[in-house]
Amino acid sequence: MDTEKKVTINDVAKAAGVSKGTVDRVLHNRGEVSERSRARIMQVIEQLGYSPNMHASLLASRKNYRIVCIIPEFHNGEFWELTEKGIEYGREYAERYGITVEAVMYDQYDLESFQKACAEVLEDCPSGVVIAPMFRNETLKFAKELHAMGVPYVYIDSKIEEDDYFAYYGMPMYQSGYLCADILTLERKIERIHIIRIERDKRGLSDPTVTRRTGFLDYIAEHYPDCTVDNTFIDPKDKAARFAKLDELFASDPDPYKYIVMFNSRVHFVADYLRAKNITTCRVVGFDVLDRNLALLREGFVQALIAQRSDKQTAAAITAITDYLIMHTVPAKKDNYTHMDIINRYNCDYYL
């Protein structure tokens, strides 16, 4: 197993009775080779089991690959921060192979900003793209252009089903809602659940968590058909208004022990309220491990979080493209649904 001397391009050349220049030409099919030698060389490559030496190749080639990641912009402590950390990890890997990785960000509430980001990316034709899509139609259009240019693109976080993407790394949304219901109810029969949602004033912005909510409601309907489900909408920008809304909620429900759920990373909005009022008789479940959520989990104002390793996902996306560029390998699976982590106060310290 160790006497197996690696077969080189020279061995192939010799065995095929040509020079390594010719072998190289067929390897990168850049023409100027007769069909006869081409076939011969291919056959020799096959039978010697030749595969090029990555390092020699990297050393000799002056190629300049670039991977671009298109993600929503964010403030400190917000969900997408973890994705950016994943870009760091991915970059570390890619840079070993002389591949640069850059991030282009857009405002997830502004279609035009997304369009601008896409245009910009198309402009300087990258070698590969990682994209966290928010706008379905625009993304499809963008994807089509990438496809035409032969640029592989990987979806993270969510994906556009019909499309011919290189790979996908993300959470199964419907299942995550289903799981969430199980975690919230602790498998006991409960009478009433409060869903807290974000008010969306923007026109036509599709709610990214709708599928998740569906999964949740399906679980409840299947297991506790008599359970009441309330929806309360809160304003992400106005704390006073939020508190008022929640005051209202707490006044309306006489049961002191309440079950509260949010389907996005903003569960800290609710927990902050509970903390302010020192209410400890609720079971609160949300998504994603933000610092704020984690702190409130430790303090006991959130009972559980369901999370995905979006940093690892992003890193995996970049790794996949890198490997494709330097070794022409394709990921084992096109759709990579990542595990849904259940985080509570007893295992949260080892999560990040």
Add this chain to the structure above:
Amino acid sequence: MDTEKKVTINDVAKAAGVSKGTVDRVLHNRGEVSERSRARIMQVIEQLGYSPNMHASLLASRKNYRIVCIIPEFHNGEFWELTEKGIEYGREYAERYGITVEAVMYDQYDLESFQKACAEVLEDCPSGVVIAPMFRNETLKFAKELHAMGVPYVYIDSKIEEDDYFAYYGMPMYQSGYLCADILTLERKIERIHIIRIERDKRGLSDPTVTRRTGFLDYIAEHYPDCTVDNTFIDPKDKAARFAKLDELFASDPDPYKYIVMFNSRVHFVADYLRAKNITTCRVVGFDVLDRNLALLREGFVQALIAQRSDKQTAAAITAITDYLIMHTVPAKKDNYTHMDIINRYNCDYYL
């Protein structure tokens, strides 16, 4: 950011007024360089920010690194199989850099077999070692020898505290027991818990799960001081005897809804019994995602599993050594406690 031409060994040589041969000599401190030039070269390296090109180095050097992994032997579907899969992943990475990875297995119930494995490994001095330790004293002795030889070693799964290891990748055992209690009880007051343990006839074999059990019992004592905890010992090799023991257990406890826990990967022993008797009124929690456990989880005879990604852990261990060998980098953290995954029927499909 992209005009930064990489500084090469030639740049350093020129700037220091020597030849690259000399620079190479100080780089690998293989002597034959005057102190004066050495200092000068070091200074130039510092100030130009030179770092060697990994690929050129790998290409030119005919070094033959070998990483050896020492793990318990196993049958199909057993716990350590996942670790071996991790070796595969790790190998894939290491082989890119011309590093071979091999596994040496020992019988985890036989001290001599472990000693033999260690001796064998020391024999052909590897460049790095990954070890899943079972015998404390023997491992320490082995570690000391590796240390003397300057061979870095990484612990996986569990570690020997006092020792000067290169890194550790594994689960926090005490915490996993604590978490397990939370998962088992679903935070409701219960009266009686059945712990199922493996009969250990072998003399002096330390139980690897004792710390975990302590964590579990502490949780129970803190939260439900009145809860009764029974211990039942079963024979791993004798199914009939197991069934008899469990028959006994079920006869002795009048409550039809039982809470059962095991602290190792063999929870399928219990679930098999429940399945055979078609008992569905228990809450059963165990550890580790084996195929058998997973199947029984899906069928509803196990309610939850607590797991660690021991494949990822092993791969990380190999990666760490590889990076050290080829780039002299040291892992960010010496102790890497991995997340405790909570697996139930709703998220198990996305685990592996």
Add this chain to the structure above:
DNA sequence: ATTTTTTCCGTTACCGAACACGGAAATATA
């Protein structure tokens, strides 16, 4: 002062692949 030994360093031939260059052979054109 001469010879021997050390110390120190430059030269050179790789490693395996990429690619530019130029030229022989084959084919087309005159």
Add this chain to the structure above:
DNA sequence: TATATTTCCGTGTTCGGTAACGGAAAAAAT
């Protein structure tokens, strides 16, 4: 038949290190 074009392919240089080799200069021994 002579010349111009293609087609096809070998050669040589380069990428950034590694390490053996051998030689000049300095130090030690005679």
